[in-house]
Amino acid sequence: MQPSGEVQVLESLSFDGQSAESSQSIPHHPLGVKPSGNQYASLYNSKGFVGSFQLFPDEILAIFLEYLDSCTLRYLGSTCKFLYAFCRSDDLWKSLFIESAESKSGSFKWRGTWRSTCLGLSDDQISKVNCDYVFSDVLYRPFLCTHTSLEPYTTNIPAANAITKLEDLSLDEFSDRWSDKPFILTKPNRDWPVYKSWDTNALLQEYGNIQFRAEAVDWSLHTYVDYMNSSSDESPLYLFDRGFIEKMQLIVGKHQPLPSYWIPECFGEDLFAVLGEDRPDDKWLIVGPARSGSTFHKDPNATSAWNAVLRGSKYWIMFPSTASSPPPPGVYVSEDESEVTSPLSIAEWLLGFHAEARKTPGCVEGICREGEVLHVPSGWWHLVVNLDASIAITQNFVPRSHLAGVLSFLKDKPDQISGFKKDVADAYGMFMERMQIEHPELLKQATTELEKKEEGKKRKWDAAIGNAVGDSGVSFSFGFGRDESDEEIP
Ligand SMILES: O=C(O)CCC(=O)C(=O)O
Ligand SMILES: [Fe+2]
Structure with a gap:
């Protein structure tokens, strides 16, 4: 029947x-x-x-x-x-x-x-x-x-894939053990955030006529909520606004009177703060209907992020990124990672690639519920889908444990740097300079770490091309067994 x-x-x-x-x-x-x-x-x-x-x-x-x-x-x-x-x-x-x-x-x-x-x-x-x-x-x-139900993809998460849930973490615990791992804080700073009602109706009353950015359009919150409540797009337009603090006149910080929200303690260190007004964009308000979300990406400038769900819930699927690990199934990247190609919609990816992804080593999944905060470590691929209409705040930051990664990104991938004001011509130079003034010891550690990595890479390369100088003092190289005229790798 x-x-x-x-x-x-x-x-x-x-x-x-x-x-x-x-x-x-x-x-x-x-x-x-x-x-x-x-x-x-x-x-x-x-x-x-x-x-x-x-x-x-x-x-x-x-x-x-x-x-x-x-x-x-x-x-x-x-x-x-x-x-x-x-x-x-x-x-x-x-x-x-x-x-x-x-x-x-x-x-x-x-x-x-x-x-x-x-x-x-x-x-x-x-x-x-x-x-x-x-x-x-x-x-x-x-x-x-x-119209395909997403439930089969977002439920029955294998225990081995489940993102760890923790009540809360201190800054030291984060620095020492958690800055490379995704996790979900279930009780960040207890009843965070307290002095602001993040309900859609309450927000509409206060900010209904304020315009927010949703992909390529700036719409009033009233119009966006009308859209959100009655549209059936395959990939719903997603409100992702980086100017919300000023537009909503929010107060961020635990110690001010009546803060709208504060940064969970363990994410409190952000070395991009040395850039002051010149720092790249770092805060976004995110609003969207069920089935809206973000397709696979890594966060900008090799930053880490936290994402706090204020209303609704979000399914996350994430993959680590190491030099040897491939991108997630169904995601294709150019060699320098400047171009990413994947199925156009989240549902299409889930239908086509989720089964394979779930079995891929390194894959982690989890549902971040209302009041919880998820950590996205620097460099991790992630796809996110809202299971119901959701409101969230996300912030990107540079913890000391990822300083070296951020420096090498700014130095080696200048064409992929994003979010800085147009007049910042040399983000790497500016960051180095300010770090030298404000945190010389951290900068030293990070540059030493990078030098060691470079050394290690060079040694591996030399070993691979047989660039070791033998007793005879003559270097040798790979050949493909053809004749003497085979080219040598320099
Ligand atoms: O809430 C979302 O759609 C995910 C946003 C995101 O990619 C992030 O916070 O890094
Ligand atoms: Fe992200």
């Missing part, structure tokens, strides 16, 4: 790690679109009526449509059911709306979908054409990802 209002779909979409024949119970597509494979069980296929457009694979058609304006999309969409379904794709309307003057002015009402918002349509003005004979994975895949 199938639950009412739902259909069994034959799943032709193939995701790694899942049987292409597996069937799932998911809601009926609002227009009736089905996965491509279903066309083989049907006598009828609307694609037959698209004329010359039939030549395009669906992927190309979708890209072509990205170049059209809203008027042309509407005209083209009224020519046949196949094109109607394609021209209704909400991702197209999202791009059109985000680039529109209306979105930039902030004076609009969120109407449940990007298309309705863009065209100012009320519910009774939305056309509903039955597209039962439109078969397309390109259209069906985002719908499947939006």
